[in-house]
Amino acid sequence: MIQTALLLLWLGLLVAGDTSIGRALRRILVEAPARWCNRWSRGDVLLILCLIAGAAVILWTMEAEGRLFLGMFGPDIVAGAGMLELGSLLDVAVTAVAVFTTLRVQGLRHWIQGRASRPAGRARRTQRERLPASNDDDDGPACAVAA
Structure with a gap:
């Protein structure tokens, strides 16, 4: 019902154009919001997004009980978040994450550049000819007799 009314008002805004009704609709539907x-x-935007994400997780994991939980405790969560000014704390947290991520990426870049700038590598070792083990249990003679 409300969606239909809003769609009709926006349609009226498009049709009315630059008339006095169109200007009034523009002030109400565009400029005021x-x-x-x-x-x-x-x-504030980060706080709202975190609250929405938290509500989505609660609804996804708890299903019907989550709706009851959010219905009873949701307003208290939002009021508490508004009183504590969590927006600035979220700004600090996002900035800290960005700084530490940048440092890790730079460290990874330096490590890759260090690996790439190394010499091509040493020559492979050649394997020595292996002598038979001294505790060989074959059926042959224990030692070779020189003739």
């Missing part, structure tokens, strides 16, 4: 979204910081 854009101003509201413009107030969000990167940390």
